[in-house]
Amino acid sequence: MNALFPRRAANTGEGLSRRQLIITATAVGGALMVGCSPTDLLAAGAESETGPFGAFVKIAPDGAVTLVCKHIEFGQGSHAGLAAIVAEELDADWSKVGWEHAPANAKLYANGALGAQLTGGSTAINNSWEQLRKAGAAARAMLVQAAANRWGVAAAEISVKDSVVSHAASGQSADFAALLADAAKVTPPAEPVLKDPALFTLIGTDRVRRKDSLAKSTGQTRFTMDVQADNLLVAMVAHPPRFGAKVASFDAAAARAVAGVVEVYEIPTGVAVVADNTWAAKQGRDALSVTWDESKAETRSSADIAARFRDLADGSAALEKGEEWQGFETKGDVSGQPGGQALEVAYDFPYLAHAAMEPMNCVAQVEGNKARLTFASQAPTLDQLNVAKILANLPGAIEIETLPAGGSFGRRANFQSDFVVECVQIARKVGGNRPVKLIWTREDDMAAGYYRPLVHHRVRVTTDADGYPSAWTHRIVTQSIMKGAPFGGGGVDETAVEGAKGSPYLAATPHVDAQLLTPDIGVPVLWWRSVGATHTAYVMEHTIDQLARRAGQDPVAYRRALYEKAGAKRHLAVLDLAVKKSGWGTPAPEGWTRGVAVHESFGSVVAQVAEVKMENGEPKVGRVVTAIDCGTAISPDQIAAQMEGGTCYGLSATLYGQVTLTEGRVDQTNFDTYRVLRHGEAPQVETHIVPQPAGTHPTGVGEPGTPVIGPAVANALLALTGEAITAQPFVRV
Amino acid sequence: MAITLDVNGKQLTVEATDDTPLLWVLRDELGLTGTKYGCGVAQCGACTVLADGAPIRSCLTPVSALGAAKITTIEGLGGEHPLQEAWVALDVPQCGYCQSGQIMSAAALLAQSPKPTDAEIDGAMAGNICRCGAYQRIHAAIKAASGQTPAAAPQTDA
Ligand code: FES
Ligand code: FES
Numbered sequence: 002m003n004a005l006f007p008r009r010a011a012n013t014g015e016g017l018s019r020r021q022l023i024i025t026a027t028a029v030g031g032a033l034m035v036g037c038s039p040t041d042l043l044a045a046g047a048e049s050e051t052g053p054f055g056a057f058v059k060i061a062p063d064g065a066v067t068l069v070c071k072h073i074e075f076g077q078g079s080h081a082g083l084a085a086i087v088a089e090e091l092d093a094d095w096s097k098v099g100w101e102h103a104p105a106n107a108k109l110y111a112n113g114a115l116g117a118q119l120t121g122g123s124t125a126i127n128n129s130w131e132q133l134r135k136a137g138a139a140a141r142a143m144l145v146q147a148a149a150n151r152w153g154v155a156a157a158e159i160s161v162k163d164s165v166v167s168h169a170a171s172g173q174s175a176d177f178a179a180l181l182a183d184a185a186k187v188t189p190p191a192e193p194v195l196k197d198p199a200l201f202t203l204i205g206t207d208r209v210r211r212k213d214s215l216a217k218s219t220g221q222t223r224f225t226m227d228v229q230a231d232n233l234l235v236a237m238v239a240h241p242p243r244f245g246a247k248v249a250s251f252d253a254a255a256a257r258a259v260a261g262v263v264e265v266y267e268i269p270t271g272v273a274v275v276a277d278n279t280w281a282a283k284q285g286r287d288a289l290s291v292t293w294d295e296s297k298a299e300t301r302s303s304a305d306i307a308a309r310f311r312d313l314a315d316g317s318a319a320l321e322k323g324e325e326w327q328g329f330e331t332k333g334d335v336s337g338q339p340g341g342q343a344l345e346v347a348y349d350f351p352y353l354a355h356a357a358m359e360p361m362n363c364v365a366q367v368e369g370n371k372a373r374l375t376f377a378s379q380a381p382t383l384d385q386l387n388v389a390k391i392l393a394n395l396p397g398a399i400e401i402e403t404l405p406a407g408g409s410f411g412r413r414a415n416f417q418s419d420f421v422v423e424c425v426q427i428a429r430k431v432g433g434n435r436p437v438k439l440i441w442t443r444e445d446d447m448a449a450g451y452y453r454p455l456v457h458h459r460v461r462v463t464t465d466a467d468g469y470p471s472a473w474t475h476r477i478v479t480q481s482i483m484k485g486a487p488f489g490g491g492g493v494d495e496t497a498v499e500g501a502k503g504s505p506y507l508a509a510t511p512h513v514d515a516q517l518l519t520p521d522i523g524v525p526v527l528w529w530r531s532v533g534a535t536h537t538a539y540v541m542e543h544t545i546d547q548l549a550r551r552a553g554q555d556p557v558a559y560r561r562a563l564y565e566k567a568g569a570k571r572h573l574a575v576l577d578l579a580v581k582k583s584g585w586g587t588p589a590p591e592g593w594t595r596g597v598a599v600h601e602s603f604g605s606v607v608a609q610v611a612e613v614k615m616e617n618g619e620p621k622v623g624r625v626v627t628a629i630d631c632g633t634a635i636s637p638d639q640i641a642a643q644m645e646g647g648t649c650y651g652l653s654a655t656l657y658g659q660v661t662l663t664e665g666r667v668d669q670t671n672f673d674t675y676r677v678l679r680h681g682e683a684p685q686v687e688t689h690i691v692p693q694p695a696g697t698h699p700t701g702v703g704e705p706g707t708p709v710i711g712p713a714v715a716n717a718l719l720a721l722t723g724e725a726i727t728a729q730p731f732v733r734v
Numbered sequence: 735m736a737i738t739l740d741v742n743g744k745q746l747t748v749e750a751t752d753d754t755p756l757l758w759v760l761r762d763e764l765g766l767t768g769t770k771y772g773c774g775v776a777q778c779g780a781c782t783v784l785a786d787g788a789p790i791r792s793c794l795t796p797v798s799a800l801g802a803a804k805i806t807t808i809e810g811l812g813g814e815h816p817l818q819e820a821w822v823a824l825d826v827p828q829c830g831y832c833q834s835g836q837i838m839s840a841a842a843l844l845a846q847s848p849k850p851t852d853a854e855i856d857g858a859m860a861g862n863i864c865r866c867g868a869y870q871r872i873h874a875a876i877k878a879a880s881g882q883t884p885a886a887a888p889q890t891d892a
Contacts, residue, residue, distance in 0.1 A: 214825050218822055218830075220766075220767070220808035220809055223767075224831060229767070405829070407831025410865075443774060642871070645870050645871070646868060649869060678867065679860050680872070681859075
């Protein structure tokens with residue numbers, strides 16, 4: 002979700018702006034009025050009571066501190082980093098700091114980067130940095146003032162350490178618990194004084210560790226799947242076999258005959274069976290006989306879609322109505338350059354399923370126009386807007402209790418709130434405020450679309466006498482993710498070009514002609530961990546290695562020269578660190594070949610050196626040395642965890658991941674046909690963090706580790722075999 | 735029909751059709767939600783529990799097939815199992831959804847092979863998918879729990 006950054010919007014005048022989101026909120030809310038602030042509109046109907054220490058900090062009678070976390074925890078461990086920011090400014094005892102998910106309330110909990118309550122774009126720490134520093138500092142100031150009043154001393158003479166407030170001169174001290182009642186009566190400072198970052202004692206240390214490991218190692222974490230309630234019904238839905246098909250008719254007799262099945266309903270997305278328990282719901286759903294109206298369904302095969310994208314990119318297919326090339330980087334005149342030595346490469350990327358470990362699910366209870374949802378909501382504001390629309394209520398009035406998710410990788414932040422709306426449609430039929438748990442099986446989840454789009458790139462690069470790019474022609478053909486967004490867009494879909502656009506290699510090239518084409522296809526697509534970078538990083542980084550090879554240069558030296566030219570200092574720094582730690586330039590261990598890649602995404606720059614060999618006819622990745630510049634490192638341990646996990650996620654897709662369609666039907670059904678990375682295939686990732694000056698703003702960590710491994714492995718294989726790899730996945734089953 | 739199961743050392747009687755997978759009996763009838771659904775076809779390992787010490791995929795095991803087998807779920811591991819302690823020491827879980835299954839597979843491995851080799855770990859854990867990619871720490875935690883390495887977090891140099 003890089004493209005949602007205001008940084009980009011401000012730079013380019015394109016992409017999402019908050020204003021666009023607001024306009025949509027106004028339209029959706031119908032009755033909503035102008036003259037309110039954006040988040041007022043989105044939160045209309047919400048209760049927004051907060052405690053004495055504001056929206057983000059709670060202090061319990063025993064002095065325990067709780068971060069009210071506006072971001073969902075779905076594996077990235079951001080709760081720990083966010084809590085550490087508060088604890089640092091509050092000088093709280095880290096062992097007595099906990100966290101909880103915030104309720105859905107855009108006014109209090111909007112993501113500062115996105116203008117809505119939404120976790121994504123690796124923005125959790127980035128957008129909360131100042132906000133939570135201030136929240137912690139304000140609470141600290143209130144406790145200090147309470148102590149100053151009680152002891153009759155100047156607040157400036159008071160210090161705080163590990164949740165104990167002290168006045169050295171008089172020898173007095175009190176813990177947070179003892180001061181709580183008085184502190185709650187102190188007026189919070191309007192502009193709390195922040196700590197000098199050079200004096201941080203918690204942030205950046207190995208003490209900043211996750212708070213949920215014990216619960217997650219004992220089966221105690223409550224996921225959506227685990228919600229239990231009196232009277233709970235479980236729902237499963239028969240979905241159409243092709244995107245865009247609808248129910249024509251159905252026979253529910255056999256389903257109703259299954260013991261435990263309570264009711265069968267037709268809903269807009271299919272036929273729902275509700276039952277007393279999961280097994281009955283599944284048996285009932287499988288017993289349905291449904292006839293589908295496929296007159297408006299997407300019936301193309303993915304191979305046909307890929308072929309047309311290729312033909313569009315090389316100019317051999319004509320544009321259809323509504324299709325139009327859009328330039329995203331243009332300078333100089335590529336046509337005026339001699340083209341004899343041009344490198345021409347075309348790349349193909351398949352659809353990818355997110356395949357989060359916990360398939361999509363939701364628990365909803367509806368009575369009249371009121372709804373309460375208990376589930377892992379990645380985008381509470383979007384979910385509120387979509388549900389409010391169905392129930393004709395105000396978005397803020399839709400209650401959401403957010404639970405942790407068993408992964409998401411972007412899937413749970415959906416413009417249509419697809420599975421959420423489906424659950425609400427069923428709960429509405431059931432009515433009476435009775436909780437309904439919608440469960441998608443793995444097969445439902447995999448066939449439901451919202452994939453990383455199928456993408457084709459075509460690149461033509463001419464080089465100067467020294468072998469560096471002189472003219473770069475780039476064509477990208479893919480479906481637009483943002484076209485389906487309620488916040489419109491228009492202009493170039495940044496999510497399709499980010500990473501090619503803004504590349505230091507293009508900055509270092511005098512003549513550039515880069516264009517995007519986004520044909521409409523009836524397969525729903527969505528952001529997928531690292532979004533545009535999933536393909537642009539591969540294309541840019543693998544192309545660069547092919548160019549370096551033609552120039553007879555070492556890939557690291559070739560990159561350095563281009564980064565110097567482009568003034569890409571952060572790229573240089575991560576590359577240098579990865580080179581140093583990996584032993585690049587010295588012989589690789591016997592049997593292994595090294596490959597390097599560097600990419601900037603979500604405000605961070607990552608370099609990786611991967612050691613690769615062929616084993617049983619498949620690439621095997623061993624040691625992966627990672628260097629990251631992510632600004633101030635809050636939790637080095639969790640940054641390392643995200644580099645490890647992000648690398649596995651990217652490698653899984655590069656080696657094995659693909660969703661294909663045959664005449665509109667999704668071929669993959671489960672993990673037997675959608676191959677993912679397994680234990681023995683995982684690399685050994687080492688993480689090195691580029692040191693930053695104190696106070697540097699932190700940047701993203703959840704996604705930037707994903708897109709770099711693919712090209713690093715491809716570049717190792719290029720060095721090993723002399724062959725470029727122009728299609729993912731590398732291994733096809 | 736009424737079925738009696740031995741779960742975590744307790745004799746429990748549930749009402750279920752005999753084709754109901756153990757997974758859904760544990761979760762829906764006994765409230766033991768630590769055991770997870772991930773695929774339903776023995777591909778992901780999220781539903782792994784022990785039956786007389788052997789790892790089984792509860793999503794494909796009909797409840798009627800268990801007889802007198804002693805079933806152990808993540809809840810029955812006690813919370814202070816060396817694997818669980820290593821998991822916490824290394825902050826292994828990311829989303830955590832796969833981790834009950836991972837730990838149960840690892841527990842079966844250690845019961846068989848108290849100091850497993852890397853290859854044995856790779857083999858025993860091959861059926862447990864982690865989409866968050868916590869494999870490296872899972873591997874390290876198994877080594878630590880079996881006394882082969884110290885249980886320290888991977889080093890970073892910030
Ligand atoms: S749910 Fe049983 S193996 Fe996946
Ligand atoms: S920790 Fe998320 S799937 Fe393993």
